[in-house]
Amino acid sequence: MIGRRTALAGMVAMFGTQLFAPIARAAGVFPAGPVPVISQGAPSIQVFTPSQHALMTALSERIIPTTDTPGAIAAGVPAYIEKLLADWAAPDDRKPIVAGLDAIEARSLRDYKLPASRATPEQQDALLTLAMNKEIPHGEDFFEAFRQLVIVGYYTSEIGITQECEYLPVPGEYNGAFPYSQVNKVYSA
Amino acid sequence: MASTDRFDAIVIGSGISGGWAAKELTEKGLRVLMLDRGFMVEHGEGYTYDGKPAYEVPARNIMPKPLEESDYFIAKHGYVAPSNQAFYNNDRLNPYAYDESSKFYWIRPAAVGGKSLIWGRWCFRWSPDDFEANKREGIGGDWPIRYDDLAPWYGYVEKYAGVSGSRENLPYLPDSEFQPPMPMNVAEKWMKQRLETEFPGRKLIHARLSNMTEDKPEQNRTKCQFRNQCRNGCSFGAYFSTQAVTLPAARATGRLTLRSDAVVTGLDYDPGTRRVTGVRFIDAKTGQAEAVSARLVFLCASAMASTQILMNSRAPGSGRSHFDSSGTLGRYVMDHILRVEISGDIPGMEEYIEYGRRPGGVYVPRFRNIGKDDGVGFRRGYGYQGSAHREPAEPVGFGASMKQGMRRYGGWKFSFGAFGECLPYEDNHVSLHPDKVDRFGVPLMRFNVTFRDNELRMMADAREEGEKMLRKAGLQNVKSEEKEHVPGDAIHEMGGARMGTDPRASVLNRWSQAHDAANLFVTDGAQMASISCVNPSLTFMALTARAADHAVRGLREGMI
Numbered sequence: 001m002i003g004r005r006t007a008l009a010g011m012v013a014m015f016g017t018q019l020f021a022p023i024a025r026a027a028g029v030f031p032a033g034p035v036p037v038i039s040q041g042a043p044s045i046q047v048f049t050p051s052q053h054a055l056m057t058a059l060s061e062r063i064i065p066t067t068d069t070p071g072a073i074a075a076g077v078p079a080y081i082e083k084l085l086a087d088w089a090a091p092d093d094r095k096p097i098v099a100g101l102d103a104i105e106a107r108s109l110r111d112y113k114l115p116a117s118r119a120t121p122e123q124q125d126a127l128l129t130l131a132m133n134k135e136i137p138h139g140e141d142f143f144e145a146f147r148q149l150v151i152v153g154y155y156t157s158e159i160g161i162t163q164e165c166e167y168l169p170v171p172g173e174y175n176g177a178f179p180y181s182q183v184n185k186v187y188s189a
Numbered sequence: 190m191a192s193t194d195r196f197d198a199i200v201i202g203s204g205i206s207g208g209w210a211a212k213e214l215t216e217k218g219l220r221v222l223m224l225d226r227g228f229m230v231e232h233g234e235g236y237t238y239d240g241k242p243a244y245e246v247p248a249r250n251i252m253p254k255p256l257e258e259s260d261y262f263i264a265k266h267g268y269v270a271p272s273n274q275a276f277y278n279n280d281r282l283n284p285y286a287y288d289e290s291s292k293f294y295w296i297r298p299a300a301v302g303g304k305s306l307i308w309g310r311w312c313f314r315w316s317p318d319d320f321e322a323n324k325r326e327g328i329g330g331d332w333p334i335r336y337d338d339l340a341p342w343y344g345y346v347e348k349y350a351g352v353s354g355s356r357e358n359l360p361y362l363p364d365s366e367f368q369p370p371m372p373m374n375v376a377e378k379w380m381k382q383r384l385e386t387e388f389p390g391r392k393l394i395h396a397r398l399s400n401m402t403e404d405k406p407e408q409n410r411t412k413c414q415f416r417n418q419c420r421n422g423c424s425f426g427a428y429f430s431t432q433a434v435t436l437p438a439a440r441a442t443g444r445l446t447l448r449s450d451a452v453v454t455g456l457d458y459d460p461g462t463r464r465v466t467g468v469r470f471i472d473a474k475t476g477q478a479e480a481v482s483a484r485l486v487f488l489c490a491s492a493m494a495s496t497q498i499l500m501n502s503r504a505p506g507s508g509r510s511h512f513d514s515s516g517t518l519g520r521y522v523m524d525h526i527l528r529v530e531i532s533g534d535i536p537g538m539e540e541y542i543e544y545g546r547r548p549g550g551v552y553v554p555r556f557r558n559i560g561k562d563d564g565v566g567f568r569r570g571y572g573y574q575g576s577a578h579r580e581p582a583e584p585v586g587f588g589a590s591m592k593q594g595m596r597r598y599g600g601w602k603f604s605f606g607a608f609g610e611c612l613p614y615e616d617n618h619v620s621l622h623p624d625k626v627d628r629f630g631v632p633l634m635r636f637n638v639t640f641r642d643n644e645l646r647m648m649a650d651a652r653e654e655g656e657k658m659l660r661k662a663g664l665q666n667v668k669s670e671e672k673e674h675v676p677g678d679a680i681h682e683m684g685g686a687r688m689g690t691d692p693r694a695s696v697l698n699r700w701s702q703a704h705d706a707a708n709l710f711v712t713d714g715a716q717m718a719s720i721s722c723v724n725p726s727l728t729f730m731a732l733t734a735r736a737a738d739h740a741v742r743g744l745r746e747g748m749i
């Protein structure tokens with residue numbers, strides 16, 4: 001490997017340039033430092049308690065269940081949601097999710113005497129429906145935000161793109177009057 | 190051309206203009222050094238996320254909010270995403286200034302190739318009237334050239350770059366040397382028929398794009414594959430970029446030296462000979478300041494960056510640039526005004542859908558104030574860019590029924606947005622900050638640019654007429670929205686070193702050549718004396734090729 005000193009000397013010879021002293025880093029109000037890389041590892045903070053996590057996981061599968069294609073859990077949606085809320089979203093975006101999970105948990109304990117994550121799928125659907133219909137505190141804010149997280153996480157996952165949708169990375173041509181009868185799924189890229 | 194310099198010419202910037210300058214000058218026999226402040230991106234291998242599905246792109250290709258707010262708070266207005274984040278300027282590391290009352294979005298690239306890697310790719314010739322309106326109306330300065338001066342150069346760059354579009358024979362939107370257009374879809378054809386029937390004289394035509402519909406095997410370029418992922422970089426070379434088109438041509442001559450990470454800070458000048466004597470730059474990786482000289486300098490750093498470099502070229506202790514004997518440097522800054530969008534539902538035709546993802550769509554050319562004053566309360570005009578599509582159905586409820594429902598597409602929707610011409614105002618200006626400098630020691634750019642009555646009235650009219658056109662064409666649920674108009678937002682910022690005949694009132698002459706230095710050419714958006722309402726990049730290409738031809742003739746004839 002060529003060291004920096006050697007490379008620099010080479011540049012000077014090549015360009016026949018004058019060398020001046022390195023400039024001082026500009027003083028000012030702007031923080032310096034390298035361009036950050038998007039974090040892709042484990043979440044940097046714990047967004048959910050273990051019981052919230054279990055409920056979030058169960059509800060994601062109720063939003064997009066396993067049918068003739070895999071559902072949200074198989075597609076890794078819970079991990080995506082946790083990572084997003086920890087590192088990719090604004091801190092305020094966590095609030096309606098966490099508050100909604102707690103409200104659903106409280107309602108489950110009241111109605112079913114069970115933690116919501118251990119309720120039956122039918123009971124979980126009933127709880128989600130209550131949230132959707134604003135019959136649980138913070139229900140609507142939770143439902144809209146959570147459903148959107150599940151949808152984005154699912155349809156950008158490998159399962160969502162290659163199994164739930166018809167993956168078409170290189171169409172190769174354009175037809176502006178393609179018969180819709182020949183389309184079975186939504187195309188993905 | 191005897192010289193002791195290693196290079197005959199220095200090209201500053203490697204974007205659309207700089208790439209053309211390097212190609213033309215090397216092909217004409219000059220040894221060229223091209224400097225760019227960005228990092229190196231090679232065609233193909235440098236496109237990290239080309240062809241990658243969302244799950245292989247960081248954060249599923251959705252810009253993390255904290256990163257956007259800390260580092261890309263301006264770039265976020267210019268379509269930055271994790272898949273192309275590297276191509277965008279980091280706004281924290283490279284700041285600029287504006288007063289709160291005159292916000293400006295200066296959206297910049299960060300890689301060799303400049304904005305040619307991330308541009309919108311719409312290509313239009315300007316009309317004869319675009320070069321004459323300033324004079325006729327007594328606004329700004331008269332262009333020292335006319336359409337006929339540029340027409341052959343348009344043809345020259347179009348044939349090489351590859352522009353798809355349809356011949357329309359419209360006097361106010363001259364045709365290019367086209368490859369076949371990308372087809373309209375069934376809903377757009379219906380729109381065209383309805384709109385042109387209801388509004389005689391108005392047209393809805395194919396997009397004109399630098400996305401090719403025919404291969405160019407001699408350039409190792411393949412026609413568009415209808416992926417619509419242009420902004421990740423296209424390994425097929427299907428759209429015009431420096432990497433795909435002009436850089437390979439310049440390299441093929443064996444006379445190009447490209448140096449990335451070279452931040453040009455200013456030009457040295459000899460007032461005795463009235464020549465640029467050197468180009469000063471800083472190696473962004475090492476912080477070393479260097480200087481290099483050549484007989485000819487092409488400044489193509491982008492409209493605002495070229496203006497900044499010119500302004501920062503001044504004698505020690507002097508506040509005035511070597512290139513500002515006219516007092517107009519930094520003035521008459523313009524950008525297209527946009528953020529008026531109109532949309533509606535097209536009834537029927539649900540037996541059809543699109544196959545493939547077409548970049549671009551359709552265009553409604555300017556119809557206001559053509560050949561006469563329409564008495565609509567503003568000068569000049571606007572055009573609309575849009576398209577019709579069917580999107581996947583909206584989610585309903587949740588669970589298996591929602592999932593099943595989202596396997597279907599909704600009906601056809603049409604939307605378009607207006608691009609309006611901004612007049613040249615002397616006091617829409619940029620200057621160097623008196624006491625803040627960037628990490629390279631260059632005074633920050635300070636923007637003082639606002640849209641005025643003429644532009645705002647134009648947008649109000651565009652909104653009203655847009656709604657009217659969609660309603661009368663028969664669309665349902667027609668909606669319009671008008672968002673905040675911020676100069677710079679169109680990423681079509683121009684002016685700052687305008688062309689003109691009079692050296693006392695302009696920075697450049699009819700050849701894009703500095704009045705104050707015969708060996709300096711500025712061929713990017715800085716030179717524009719007005720901005721039309723159509724996209725500008727094709728005109729930068731033509732002006733650059735024309736200037737290069739003139740410069741090399743001047744060198745050979747001993748005039749430069």
